[in-house]
Amino acid sequence: MDFSLTEEHLMIRDAARDFAQTELLPGVIERDDKQTFPQELVRKMGELGFMGIMVDPKYGGSGMDTISYVLIMEELSKIDASASVMVSVNNSLVCYGLEAYGTEEQKQKYLTKLATGEQIGAFCLSEPEAGSDATSQATTAIDKGDHYILNGTKNWITNGGRSDVYLVIAQTDREKGHRGINAFIVEKGMEGFDIGPKEDKLGIRGSDTHTLQFNDVKVPKENRIGEDGFGFKFAMKTLSGGRIGIAAQALGIASGAYELALKYSKERKAFGTEICNHQAIAFKLADMYTEIEAARMLVMRAAWDKDQGNNYDMSSAMAKLYASKVAMEQSVEAVQIHGGNGFVKEYHVERLMRDAKITQIYEGTSEIQKIVISRGVIKG
Ligand code: COS
Numbered sequence: 001m002d003f004s005l006t007e008e009h010l011m012i013r014d015a016a017r018d019f020a021q022t023e024l025l026p027g028v029i030e031r032d033d034k035q036t037f038p039q040e041l042v043r044k045m046g047e048l049g050f051m052g053i054m055v056d057p058k059y060g061g062s063g064m065d066t067i068s069y070v071l072i073m074e075e076l077s078k079i080d081a082s083a084s085v086m087v088s089v090n091n092s093l094v095c096y097g098l099e100a101y102g103t104e105e106q107k108q109k110y111l112t113k114l115a116t117g118e119q120i121g122a123f124c125l126s127e128p129e130a131g132s133d134a135t136s137q138a139t140t141a142i143d144k145g146d147h148y149i150l151n152g153t154k155n156w157i158t159n160g161g162r163s164d165v166y167l168v169i170a171q172t173d174r175e176k177g178h179r180g181i182n183a184f185i186v187e188k189g190m191e192g193f194d195i196g197p198k199e200d201k202l203g204i205r206g207s208d209t210h211t212l213q214f215n216d217v218k219v220p221k222e223n224r225i226g227e228d229g230f231g232f233k234f235a236m237k238t239l240s241g242g243r244i245g246i247a248a249q250a251l252g253i254a255s256g257a258y259e260l261a262l263k264y265s266k267e268r269k270a271f272g273t274e275i276c277n278h279q280a281i282a283f284k285l286a287d288m289y290t291e292i293e294a295a296r297m298l299v300m301r302a303a304w305d306k307d308q309g310n311n312y313d314m315s316s317a318m319a320k321l322y323a324s325k326v327a328m329e330q331s332v333e334a335v336q337i338h339g340g341n342g343f344v345k346e347y348h349v350e351r352l353m354r355d356a357k358i359t360q361i362y363e364g365t366s367e368i369q370k371i372v373i374s375r376g377v378i379k380g
Contacts, residue, residue, distance in 0.1 A: 005067070012068045016075035019048060024080040031082065031206035032351050035198065037162055038083055038206060046117015050076075050087055055095050055115040059107055062115075066241075066303040070248040074299075077252025078259065081355040082206030084252065088245035089158045090114060093363075094121030097167055097183075097238040101226050110165050110185060119164035123242075124154040124186075124212060125235050131155075132368050134169075135178040135232060139214065141170035148172070148184065148224070150192075150217040156362070160210025161195050164188050168214070169231050181231035185223040192217040203354035240313045241306060242363045247299045247319035250327035250359035254295060257327075257334035257352040258288045264338055264347075281337055288330045295323040314376040321369035324359035331356045 005013070023041060031038060045051055053069045055061020062068075069091060076084035098111045113119040130136045139152025150170055157166075166186040173180030186193060196211035226234055262285060265276035275281045302315040331353040335342035342349050360366045 013071040016072040020079040035205045037208045051117035052115025060112045060115040066306040070303045073248035074252035077249040078256030082204045092241040092245040093123035121165045122159040122163040124168040137171040139170040150214040154212040178232040179229045183225040183231040183234040243316040243320040247323040250323035253327040254330045257331040261334040261337040295326040317369040317372040327356040
């Protein structure tokens, strides 16, 4: 067993940290306040190879491993979880989904642009009545021979207004249940595809979240991903990797909040000494650090499982369940250590606390992760 990172991993982590500090940090409060999508920063992240981290270089990707992906996600998320969720969705839901299950034509046409950040992608599974209960897809894709006709509504779609490529899950044959579900590549601008207004959110306010409408959208058959009826398994397999990305995002929110709290506790004085010298604060720091390191082990384990070719359904669910809990609890503690200043935007921790909540909800709520884990435990 080896807990150390390679020289290459350390370099990748430092590059991500440097980018987050110099590029993401300066405008992060304003982007959160005004809900501004960081278009220019996405372009820069594409140049650094962050939009196709694990994609094979022959499709324009960086050809890195999942450990690298997790390291990059943690560093970006310490500073700006709105930017990191775009990276996560583009990498582990859209690029991975296309690379693992797309045809060579689909990879050449779509993946090559998504992996470089020239284009952005979105993953469209959730619906007004189908979030956790993902097999109950109301969106339909009727088979018309050489094309499908898509009708329905998708909710809370990250990158919803800014994407060029949308992977859309829809029901083709209701009688077949989940085996009648398909996944499709839908392009922005296809007739009948409309993007609703941007959601006004509690956290990750710089990310671009929309409801999407599909009204008789004609999707060519060559845009279906995998065999007929593969769509639900496609969503499940892709989300298992997505959960590693969100777990790493949660880890970054927690460690970012912790680092700010530690620094503050060494500067702020009360009762004649820096507040870190008071046991009330020192014990909080001890708990925070321990919890974050425990989350890190689970996140790294899930990434390692994926890199080794092991099944990572359970390890990614455990990583997301635990890291998101740590992000929520420890960002609250970071605000508490900051006292009154913690409630003020310029100290950053209140934003991290707001951003933390979504990690317990998207890409499968904590309750869904417990379903996945408990089924795995019982099955053995
Ligand atoms: N990989 C491959 N196949 C999987 C899978 C996985 N990780 N998980 C489930 N499947 C397959 C099952 O094997 C089953 O196929 P067969 O009947 O051919 O064996 C099929 O998918 C249906 O699985 P299951 O019966 O377990 O479906 P459930 O309705 O009980 O739902 C959960 C399973 C709850 C795990 C699933 O609906 C889920 O993950 N929901 C949350 C979705 C989500 O993350 N939403 C957020 C949207 S993205 S922001």
